[in-house]
Amino acid sequence: xxxxxxxxxxxxxxxxxxxxxxxxxLYSPIAYLLTLKGKKIRPALTLLACNLFCNxxxxxxxxxxxxxxxxxxxxxxxxxxxxxxxxxxxxTVHKKWNENTAILSGDTMLILSYKYLAxxxxxxxxxxxxxxxxxxxxxxxxxxFDMEYEKRTMISxxxxxxxxxxxxxxMMGACLKSGAIVGGAxxxxxxxxxxxxxxxxxxxxxKDDWLDVYGDSNTFGKKTGGDILCNKKTFLLVTALxxxxxxxxEALLYWLNNNIQSDEKIEAVRQxxxxxxxxxxxxxxxQNYHQQSINALQKVSADPAGKKILAxxxxxxxxxxx
Amino acid sequence: xxxxxxxxxxxxxxxxxxxxxxxxxLYSPIAYLLTLKGKKIRPALTLLACNLFCNxxxxxxxxxxxxxxxxxxxxxxxxxxxxxxxxxxxxTVHKKWNENTAILSGDTMLILSYKYLAxxxxxxxxxxxxxxxxxxxxxxxxxxFDMEYEKRTMISxxxxxxxxxxxxxxMMGACLKSGAIVGGAxxxxxxxxxxxxxxxxxxxxxKDDWLDVYGDSNTFGKKTGGDILCNKKTFLLVTALxxxxxxxxEALLYWLNNNIQSDEKIEAVRQxxxxxxxxxxxxxxxQNYHQQSINALQKVSADPAGKKILAxxxxxxxxxxx
Numbered sequence: 320x321x322x323x324x325x326x327x328x329x330x331x332x333x334x335x336x337x338x339x340x341x342x343x344x345l346y347s348p349i350a351y352l353l354t355l356k357g358k359k360i361r362p363a364l365t366l367l368a369c370n371l372f373c374n375x376x377x378x379x380x381x382x383x384x385x386x387x388x389x390x391x392x393x394x395x396x397x398x399x400x401x402x403x404x405x406x407x408x409x410x411t412v413h414k415k416w417n418e419n420t421a422i423l424s425g426d427t428m429l430i431l432s433y434k435y436l437a438x439x440x441x442x443x444x445x446x447x448x449x450x451x452x453x454x455x456x457x458x459x460x461x462x463x464f465d466m467e468y469e470k471r472t473m474i475s476x477x478x479x480x481x482x483x484x485x486x487x488x489x490m491m492g493a494c495l496k497s498g499a500i501v502g503g504a505x506x507x508x509x510x511x512x513x514x515x516x517x518x519x520x521x522x523x524x525x526k527d528d529w530l531d532v533y534g535d536s537n538t539f540g541k542k543t544g545g546d547i548l549c550n551k552k553t554f555l556l557v558t559a560l561x562x563x564x565x566x567x568x569e570a571l572l573y574w575l576n577n578n579i580q581s582d583e584k585i586e587a588v589r590q591x592x593x594x595x596x597x598x599x600x601x602x603x604x605x606q607n608y609h610q611q612s613i614n615a616l617q618k619v620s621a622d623p624a625g626k627k628i629l630a631x632x633x634x635x636x637x638x639x640x641x
Numbered sequence: 642x643x644x645x646x647x648x649x650x651x652x653x654x655x656x657x658x659x660x661x662x663x664x665x666x667l668y669s670p671i672a673y674l675l676t677l678k679g680k681k682i683r684p685a686l687t688l689l690a691c692n693l694f695c696n697x698x699x700x701x702x703x704x705x706x707x708x709x710x711x712x713x714x715x716x717x718x719x720x721x722x723x724x725x726x727x728x729x730x731x732x733t734v735h736k737k738w739n740e741n742t743a744i745l746s747g748d749t750m751l752i753l754s755y756k757y758l759a760x761x762x763x764x765x766x767x768x769x770x771x772x773x774x775x776x777x778x779x780x781x782x783x784x785x786f787d788m789e790y791e792k793r794t795m796i797s798x799x800x801x802x803x804x805x806x807x808x809x810x811x812m813m814g815a816c817l818k819s820g821a822i823v824g825g826a827x828x829x830x831x832x833x834x835x836x837x838x839x840x841x842x843x844x845x846x847x848k849d850d851w852l853d854v855y856g857d858s859n860t861f862g863k864k865t866g867g868d869i870l871c872n873k874k875t876f877l878l879v880t881a882l883x884x885x886x887x888x889x890x891e892a893l894l895y896w897l898n899n900n901i902q903s904d905e906k907i908e909a910v911r912q913x914x915x916x917x918x919x920x921x922x923x924x925x926x927x928q929n930y931h932q933q934s935i936n937a938l939q940k941v942s943a944d945p946a947g948k949k950i951l952a953x954x955x956x957x958x959x960x961x962x963x
């Protein structure tokens with residue numbers, strides 16, 4: 320099974336979800352967000368991980384959908400908390416409807432994700448439930464740290480990596496591990512795939528941070544520099560804060576501590592990044608986590624052709640321009 | 642097992658929940674809301690229903706806790722949506738902390754409720770999961786209808802009853818049914834207990850509506866008339882709107898359509914209720930649903946002494962003054 324085979328299955332399944340007709344105000348926002356164009360990489364990882372150990376990936380479809388619905392629930396609520404106007408180039412749910420709708424439809428999506436999870440094979444339901452709930456709680460913890468870090472100036476690289484591990488990476492790890500569980504993998508292979516996902520998830524987020532500063536705004540699909548404007552804690556900012564001394568640090572703190580919303584700020588912070596070699600340091604970290612992810616993947620006892628598909632996905636995510 | 646036996650177990654279990662130390666900003670609001678003084682009637686219903694069919698109620702404790710945590714999750718989010726300042730006489734979570742905290746800690750509570758549910762006996766985990774998720778989705782639907790009805794003037798009694806069935810009653814039914822399932826009841830007894838809970842839940846909500854108008858503010862613990870001030874759709878208002886004609890209807894609509902926040906409005910609407918015999922009609926409906934609940938309970942094949950405990954709880958809820 321290739322990535323595009325997996326995506327065809329996932330997209331077809333998502334398109335064919337039947338929602339209750341009433342109340343439409345509760346279910347329409349769910350259908351809206353789930354059918355916006357997105358990468359759908361997480362449920363694909365579940366199917367592909369399952370396929371490493373078993374030809375019958377059909378059994379992993381409910382688990383895969385549970386992750387995709389859960390992921391979109393987090394987007395719906397995070398967008399409320401972050402006051403974001405756009406998601407995948409379209410209006411966020413709380414902008415198109417209102418905040419209460421985004422809260423309540425989000426809650427319903429979280430419940431819906433468990434409904435799908437409950438359709439996983441009985442033989443591994445209990446272990447999947449534990450993995451799913453533990454992962455879900457970690458993702459909330461990551462979002463909490465992210466919000467708390469907004470109010471602090473100094474965040475260490477260690478704190479930052481732990482935050483994105485919780486907020487982004489554990490889900491990729493768990494998507495892969497759950498697919499491996501359904502596919503009948505042994506515990507060691509489950510763990511290796513989990514580790515692959517964690518490292519990949521960290522690299523994925525660092526790349527996300529990188530694209531906001533160095534991406535091509537045409538390919539990226541949105542204006543670059545948004546993270547700089549809102550002082551978002553990114554790998555780049557954290558690295559700059561840890562590296563800068565003297566006048567550079569003063570300048571960086573000036574831009575961070577004054578509420579300036581202008582292209583001038585983006586340009587000034589970019590120049591500081593250049594001076595502090597932030598681009599190179601970020602590229603190095605990215606390559607490091609990418610390499611670690613591949614190392615973990617290599618330890619998995621499965622068909623090399625199947626592992627190559629996962630390795631290619633990892634490469635694609637790290638090299639992506641959007 | 643008596644109601645107070647059940648409550649002792651529930652309170653002890655809730656007090657001894659161990660939350661992760663970090664991030665405290667995520668978990669403290671959960672502990673705060675769960676330990677505010679509340680009725681804890683829902684998890685008690687689960688234990689008592691289990692006890693009708695089996696002496697070993699210990700097995701039903703995780704399921705009971707799942708319901709209580711889920712119920713408190715709905716309170717945390719509903720309070721955000723309803724912009725409520727007080728809950729059980731104390732500051733609501735979004736007032737004590739902020740809205741983002743109430744959203745994210747609420748999400749974490751919903752996940753936590755599934756963590757407890759997953760500790761239910763394996764032999765009935767799948768059926769409990771389906772019941773739990775279906776009930777949870779219905780409760781969200783009920784909240785959605787409640788919010789939509791705020792924007793409409795005319796709501797029929799039928800629409801109102803269906804809304805409170807979803808928002809309040811299905812959970813009482815499901816608490817009882819899940820206890821019966823863990824206790825090993827047959828399907829007919831599960832259904833009879835579910836029906837008992839549905840009727841009781843509707844009576845419970847009608848009594849809630851009644852207390853806001855006719856309760857003694859000292860015993861009730863809060864100022865009466867709050868529902869009248871904010872035009873909340875209650876059984877009383879819906880009955881008044883369905884009964885009133887001519888000048889009475891005009892007067893009622895005047896108070897509803899003008900944004901007046903005064904004791905004068907409470908007094909005027911109360912007088913209209915008196916004129917339209919709303920008090921008597923509400924009492925009649927309350928007694929009717931109470932009687933239906935008892936009829937369903939009587940059909941359950943279990944020890945009459947155990948059933949009397951549940952009947953007494955129903956009586957207590959319907960007769961309550963707070």
